[in-house]
Each structure stands twice: as C-alpha cells, then as structure tokens.
Amino acid sequence: MGILDGRLQIEASAASGIEAVVKRELSALGYSPSGANYGRIRFNGDFKDVLRANIFLRTANRVRIVLAEFDARTFDALFDQTNAIRWKDILPMNAAITVNAKSIKSKLFSVRSIQSIVKKAIVSAMQRDYNISRVSENGVTYEIEAAIIEDKATLTLDTSGDGLHKRGYRTYLGDAPLRETLASAMIQLSVWKPDRPFIDPFCGSGTIPVEAALIGLNIASGMNRGFACERFDGAPDIRSEVQQEAEQLINRNVKLHISGFDINPDAIRLALKHAERAGVKDYIHLQTADARTLSSKRPRGVIVTNPPYGERLMEKREAEALYREFGEVCKAMPDWCVYAITSNNAFEKYFGKKADKVRKLYNSQLECNFYQYLAPLPKRADDTL
Numbered sequence: 409m410g411i412l413d414g415r416l417q418i419e420a421s422a423a424s425g426i427e428a429v430v431k432r433e434l435s436a437l438g439y440s441p442s443g444a445n446y447g448r449i450r451f452n453g454d455f456k457d458v459l460r461a462n463i464f465l466r467t468a469n470r471v472r473i474v475l476a477e478f479d480a481r482t483f484d485a486l487f488d489q490t491n492a493i494r495w496k497d498i499l500p501m502n503a504a505i506t507v508n509a510k511s512i513k514s515k516l517f518s519v520r521s522i523q524s525i526v527k528k529a530i531v532s533a534m535q536r537d538y539n540i541s542r543v544s545e546n547g548v549t550y551e552i553e554a555a556i557i558e559d560k561a562t563l564t565l566d567t568s569g570d571g572l573h574k575r576g577y578r579t580y581l582g583d584a585p586l587r588e589t590l591a592s593a594m595i596q597l598s599v600w601k602p603d604r605p606f607i608d609p610f611c612g613s614g615t616i617p618v619e620a621a622l623i624g625l626n627i628a629s630g631m632n633r634g635f636a637c638e639r640f641d642g643a644p645d646i647r648s649e650v651q652q653e654a655e656q657l658i659n660r661n662v663k664l665h666i667s668g669f670d671i672n673p674d675a676i677r678l679a680l681k682h683a684e685r686a687g688v689k690d691y692i693h694l695q696t697a698d699a700r701t702l703s704s705k706r707p708r709g710v711i712v713t714n715p716p717y718g719e720r721l722m723e724k725r726e727a728e729a730l731y732r733e734f735g736e737v738c739k740a741m742p743d744w745c746v747y748a749i750t751s752n753n754a755f756e757k758y759f760g761k762k763a764d765k766v767r768k769l770y771n772s773q774l775e776c777n778f779y780q781y782l783a784p785l786p787k788r789a790d791d792t793l
C-alpha cells in the first residue's frame with residue numbers, strides 16, 4: 409500500500425506559540441492530535457484526511473506525510489536508512505525530487521550535506537527499485553523534508569505546496585502585512601465569538617478582519633486554492649467531496665459586526681479588495697479612520713490588532729506615543745477586551761495598563777508579545793440587589 413491508499417501518520421507544523429491552537433483545530437476536525445514536538449503535531453488518517461487538513465486548518469504552516477523515522481548520527485546511517493525506504497511506493501518513476509533539510513541539536517548539522525545525502529539515497533533507491541539507469545525528474549514535484557532533531561531523522565513529504573498562509577485572497581501586498589495563519593491564531597486565542605462586535609483599529613491590508621469573517625461565516629481557509637497533494641501522480645479525485653463538506657459548513661446567516669480601520673486610505677482600499685476576493689466584503693465594515701478617535705456604541709466587543717511597532721513603519725517614539733493614545737481610547741471602552749501584538753517590549757507601559765496575559769509569538773522571524781486585556785465580566789442582574 410502506498411501513500412494514496414494506506415493509513416498515514418500526518419504532521420501539521422505550527423509557528424512557535426500557536427501549537428495549541430493547531431491542536432484545538434485538529435481536535436475540532438475529529439482527529440486525535442499528539443502533543444507538539446518542535447512545532448510539529450501528529451495525527452493519523454488517510455489521503456483524504458491530508459486534503460481535509462490542508463483545506464480546513466487555519467493556523468498550521470503546512471501539512472506533511474511522515475515517511476520514516478530513524479536514528480541518524482552518521483552520514484552512512486542517514487544514507488542507508490533513507491535508501492532502505494520503498495520509494496517506489498511513494499514516488500513515480502519520473503518524480504522531480506526536492507529535498508529540504510533542517511538540523512536541531514544533532515551531530516549531523518550541515519544542512520547542505522544532509523540534503524545532498526538524502527537526495528542521493530532516494531535517487532539510488534529509485535534506480536534500483538524501478539530498474540532504471542537515471543531518474544528523469546521531468547514529472548510532478550515532490551518535496552521531501554529531512555529534519556534531524558536530537559539525532560533522530562524524520563523524513564516527510566510536503567502535501568501543501570505553497571504555505572497554508574496563502575489563502576488565495578491576498579494578491580496585493582500592503583505595508584508590513586501579518587501572515588494570515590498568525591492573524592487567525594490571534595483571533596482564536598482571544599475570547600471573540602461571532603456574536604460579539606470585533607474591531608481591528610490598525611487593520612492595514614485587512615488580514616485580521618478578513619480572517620475573523622472567515623471564522624464567523626465558517627468558511628474553510630483553503631477552499632479557494634490548490635495543494636501539492638492534489639497534483640501527486642495518480643492522486644484520487646477527492647477534492648469535490650471535501651469541497652462539498654466545506655461548502656455545506658458555511659453559514660452566511662450569521663449577523664457579524666466586524667470592522668477594520670486604518671489611517672491610510674490606500675490600506676483600506678487594499679483591505680476592501682482582499683475582503684472581496686475572500687468573499688466576505690458584505691460582512692466587514694472597512695473605513696479610513698484614526699485609531700486615536702476610536703469608539704463604539706456596541707457593548708462587550710473585542711479588539712484584535714497589530715499596531716505599528718516602530719521598527720518598520722514608524723519611529724519607535726511615534727509608535728509609543730500612539731500606544732499611549734490608543735490606551736486612552738481603550739480606557740473609554742471598559743467592557744471591551746483588547747489583544748495587541750507588537751515587538752515593542754514597553755507596550756504595557758505606554759498603553760497604560762498591565763496585560764492580564766502575555767504570550768510570545770513570532771511575526772515572521774520577529775519575536776513579539778501578544779498582550780491580552782480582558783474586560784470584567786458583565787454584572788448579573790441580582791448583583792445589584
């Protein structure tokens with residue numbers, strides 16, 4: 409049995425700090441995910457589950473099939489164990505093979521050497537098993553990852569192709585946009601539920617409000633794009649089945665109150681395009697506005713935002729002055745919860761309040777804190793007696 413018709417160990421990778429969100433998403437999809445190890449979460453399934461995970465997971469970076477795991481303390485062991493895998497059951501005779509490598513806390517640390525040994529071992533196994541003198545590599549691309557972590561090699565096959573943050577709605581780049589996967593994780597780490605008002609006062613190209621609307625309407629994040637596994641040689645046509653499942657789950661009858669504001673009208677124009685491409689334009693209010701004048705008549709809302717950090721967009725001091733004024737307007741909305749990500753470690757000082765919770769997250773490579781401010785729970789009627 410090969411990867412197309414057998415039971416598989418599947419691995420979803422997550423950025424540091426959001427592993428628990430990926431796990432929660434996998435559980436909600438009906439899987440039993442393992443604990444996260446170096447940002448990798450495993451679960452069992454078949455080829456259809458691989459496609460389901462790609463289409464439904466909002467916060468994972470990519471989905472891979474685990475091919476083999478073994479101790480690899482020497483290059484000979486790495487070659488022999490890789491060469492012993494039945495690649496004929498995994499790759500077609502003309503597969504174009506790309507090998508990526510990584511090494512963490514291991515004797516074998518040269519990523520280039522790991523890459524070239526693994527590639528050689530795969531090609532040699534294909535020549536032997538297919539009885540051919542050379543692998544033409546003029547077919548479909550298969551991307552293998554060799555990750556050596558604490559001297560244990562794990563070989564996986566990528567099934568996503570483009571990273572899962574690429575939903576297909578963002579074709580226009582704004583200033584310092586946030587990855588869609590991170591935006592979705594921030595929302596899922598907040599207390600927001602679709603029946604509560606939602607605002608991103610620094611929305612830029614609209615990533616956070618668009619992701620909130622996708623969650624609110626229950627639109628699967630990968631519905632409008634393809635994945636590497638669909639191009640695998642002989643892949644069964646299961647897309648329509650999974651697509652149908654995703655379509656049936658969409659609920660356009662919910663009443664959402666999601667707003668995105670930005671001081672830059674060009675950013676708002678971009679956000680409108682992205683919202684339209686994501687099919688959520690009618691569910692988000694996007695408008696040019698200054699966060700320093702933010703207010704809302706709606707009660708008990710949630711702000712999730714990615715304000716300027718003062719690293720890439722503005723001078724640090726300008727950003728800090730902005731945090732101070734943002735803190736003031738938030739003070740005037742005491743029943744709203746506020747969640748903000750920034751790399752500026754003095755955010756709490758300028759915002760004027762100590763966060764209830766701080767979580768370390770990474771915006772691309774940049775280490776950031778996700779500051780979480782909870783509003784007091786509403787008083788019950790009998791509290792006033």
Ligand SMILES: C[S@@+](CC[C@H](N)C(=O)[O-])C[C@H]1O[C@@H](n2cnc3c(N)ncnc32)[C@H](O)[C@@H]1O
Nearest residue numbers: 585586610612613615670671672698699714716
């Ligand atoms: C880090 S970017 C947000 C990027 C956004 N999350 C995205 O994915 O595109 C910060 C945004 O804050 C906006 N901004 C700066 N000062 C502002 C202010 N006083 N009021 C509202 N927006 C402001 C900038 O125009 C910029 O788009």
